[in-house]
Amino acid sequence: MVSVLEKLKNWRWIRLYERIWPFVKPFWFRSLLSILITIPIGALDAVMTLSLKPFTDTLVMSNGVKTPFGLPLYVIPLGIILFTTLQGVIEYGAAYLSTWTGGKITQEMQRRLYKKLMEMDQSFYDSHSSGDLAQRFNADPGIACSGLLNNIKVFTTRIFSSIALVGVLFYTSWKLAILAIIILGLALWPLANIRKRIHNVVSQSIQVAAKGYTVFNETHAGSKTIASYNLQEYQKNFFYELLNKGFKLSIKTVQRTAWLSPMMHVIISFGMAGAIWFGSYLITSGQMTVGDFVAFMTSLLALYTPVKGFGKSVNQVQISFLAVERIIEILDYKIPIKDKKDAVEMHSIKHNIVFKNVDFEYNPDTPVLKNINLTIPKGKTVAFVGNSGGGKSTIVSLIPRFYDVKSGSISIDGTDIRNLKLHSLRQNIAVVFQDNFLFSGTIRDNLLLGKPNATEQEIQKAVKMACLDEFINELEHGLDTQIGERGALLSGGQKQRVAIARAFLKNAPIVILDEATSALDNKSEVIVQQAIDNLMKDRTVLVIAHRLTTVQNADTIVVINEGEIVEQGTHGELLEKEGAYATLYNAQFKRKIIR
Numbered sequence: 001m002v003s004v005l006e007k008l009k010n011w012r013w014i015r016l017y018e019r020i021w022p023f024v025k026p027f028w029f030r031s032l033l034s035i036l037i038t039i040p041i042g043a044l045d046a047v048m049t050l051s052l053k054p055f056t057d058t059l060v061m062s063n064g065v066k067t068p069f070g071l072p073l074y075v076i077p078l079g080i081i082l083f084t085t086l087q088g089v090i091e092y093g094a095a096y097l098s099t100w101t102g103g104k105i106t107q108e109m110q111r112r113l114y115k116k117l118m119e120m121d122q123s124f125y126d127s128h129s130s131g132d133l134a135q136r137f138n139a140d141p142g143i144a145c146s147g148l149l150n151n152i153k154v155f156t157t158r159i160f161s162s163i164a165l166v167g168v169l170f171y172t173s174w175k176l177a178i179l180a181i182i183i184l185g186l187a188l189w190p191l192a193n194i195r196k197r198i199h200n201v202v203s204q205s206i207q208v209a210a211k212g213y214t215v216f217n218e219t220h221a222g223s224k225t226i227a228s229y230n231l232q233e234y235q236k237n238f239f240y241e242l243l244n245k246g247f248k249l250s251i252k253t254v255q256r257t258a259w260l261s262p263m264m265h266v267i268i269s270f271g272m273a274g275a276i277w278f279g280s281y282l283i284t285s286g287q288m289t290v291g292d293f294v295a296f297m298t299s300l301l302a303l304y305t306p307v308k309g310f311g312k313s314v315n316q317v318q319i320s321f322l323a324v325e326r327i328i329e330i331l332d333y334k335i336p337i338k339d340k341k342d343a344v345e346m347h348s349i350k351h352n353i354v355f356k357n358v359d360f361e362y363n364p365d366t367p368v369l370k371n372i373n374l375t376i377p378k379g380k381t382v383a384f385v386g387n388s389g390g391g392k393s394t395i396v397s398l399i400p401r402f403y404d405v406k407s408g409s410i411s412i413d414g415t416d417i418r419n420l421k422l423h424s425l426r427q428n429i430a431v432v433f434q435d436n437f438l439f440s441g442t443i444r445d446n447l448l449l450g451k452p453n454a455t456e457q458e459i460q461k462a463v464k465m466a467c468l469d470e471f472i473n474e475l476e477h478g479l480d481t482q483i484g485e486r487g488a489l490l491s492g493g494q495k496q497r498v499a500i501a502r503a504f505l506k507n508a509p510i511v512i513l514d515e516a517t518s519a520l521d522n523k524s525e526v527i528v529q530q531a532i533d534n535l536m537k538d539r540t541v542l543v544i545a546h547r548l549t550t551v552q553n554a555d556t557i558v559v560i561n562e563g564e565i566v567e568q569g570t571h572g573e574l575l576e577k578e579g580a581y582a583t584l585y586n587a588q589f590k591r592k593i594i595r
Contacts, residue, residue: 131214183271
């Protein structure tokens with residue numbers, strides 16, 4: 001018994017049900033009702049076909065105007081209208097309930113998925129394109145929930161319609177019914193292996209659709225690059241190739257499934273022909289009345305007609321189940337960076353940040369950082385310099401746990417950061433990137449991300465400290481000025497100062513500056529550097545700088561080369577050593593003289 005239950009749990013359908021049930025549970029009554037209400041829709045088909053028997057027999061056999069029950073003959077057509085109207089009302093109710101429950105379940109699933117997305121580590125975002133995320137987190141829930149519910153509604157209607165109609169078949173002639181059921185089984189048999197035929201093609205089609213999302217996102221975000229490099233033709237050709245690939249996959253799907261309906265038509269035509277031939281024999285031999293035959297053939301047509309479209313419906317169900325599997329894959333994703341059960345709150349930094357024998361790699365067996373040992377005292381400024389790709393940004397990315405170390409440890413005041421609650425750790429760190437992301441909305445909206453409950457006085461102080469006040473005062477709507485998607489309506493320097501003001505409002509004791517001025521012109525750099533100097537006061541600061549002139553006053557300068565610390569000291573000490581730092585500094589200084 002146990003082994004049977006274990007086998008059942010391994011069935012794909014059972015596994016999917018177990019994972020989807022938590023989303024359905026809050027709406028189970030309406031979901032069940034939306035399915036149960038379809039039962040009479042299908043059953044009423046049989047009532048209407050069965051009514052043709054007494055109607056036909058009365059006309060053909062007796063030429064009377066009353067049915068065998070003594071009712072006027074016109075009652076039957078009126079009854080058909082009544083039943084059809086009732087069927088339509090019930091069908092409307094089923095559609096409404098199905099849409100309501102499908103929408104609610106989809107909404108709940110999207111909430112759960114988005115919550116999961118907010119918890120994902122940076123490596124997840126690194127390995128998934130924006131198009132893939134849009135497909136999985138936005139499109140798949142609708143395909144999964146609404147698609148399944150709609151098709152379950154259709155299948156339930158057809159199943160109970162089929163059961164009722166088969167009952168009419170056996171009631172009118174069990175001999176013809178057996179023939180019809182055999183033909184029906186032959187018509188449905190090819191559907192058994194449809195999943196294997198279309199699974200890979202449908203999966204590839206979804207991937208192509210996800211790439212399409214990515215292309216549109218990149219076209220929007222990279223519009224200036226496309227224009228400046230005259231990439232319109234290149235991008236167009238790339239997108240056309242994607243469309244062509246999608247077209248070929250759709251043709252493959254048709255090749256593997258479209259033959260089902262025509263084949264069912266052919267098989268069913270044999271059933272219809274056989275029923276007509278055998279039925280004629282039964283009528284002439286007196287074993288069947290004309291009314292029985294009319295009711296039988298009408299029921300048979302009503303039974304066979306939806307069967308012809310089963311191939312398409314099954315195909316849609318498979319797509320829905322594939323979407324469910326993709327959703328479950330996301331929900332089952334093990335997030336590597338999360339709070340431990342005994343994690344503690346971080347309130348501030350009292351002593352230092354210590355890197356001890358830190359190794360790190362993005363990809364297995366490809367070291368990025370090797371044996372990093374470094375102590376950063378509270379209130380000091382440490383600058384990281386070195387050649388591009390040496391690991392500078394990676395080092396500072398480990399402190400807020402955008403990634404976790406492979407080996408070794410990073411501790412704050414003696415506590416491994418992996419033992420700190422992630423929210424409290426990041427609440428104590430403010431990061432200003434080279435290319436800061438600003439959200440669509442107003443300047444005020446973006447500033448308040450640093451502290452949602454900030455007072456107007458705090459906002460004004462942050463604006464002033466970030467050297468934004470003069471710029472804000474020139475705007476008609478001031479802080480309530482719309483900045484466009486990703487801050488498109490602001491200059492590079494203005495974006496940086498908004499990000500710095502946001503960091504001011506956060507008021508974190510640890511500040512990370514990741515090449516915050518490297519992309520600016522000289523005039524903007526002077527203003528932004530002043531804002532940065534204000535931000536750095538009385539804080540523990542980690543600076544990544546390409547321009548060495550911006551870090552000469554740092555308490556410690558750390559030179560990183562190929563993932564290792566090769567030198568550290570003050571600006572003067574490192575120049576005296578005439579080592580890696582001196583080489584970098586002299587190279588930049590000479591370039592300036594040449595310019």
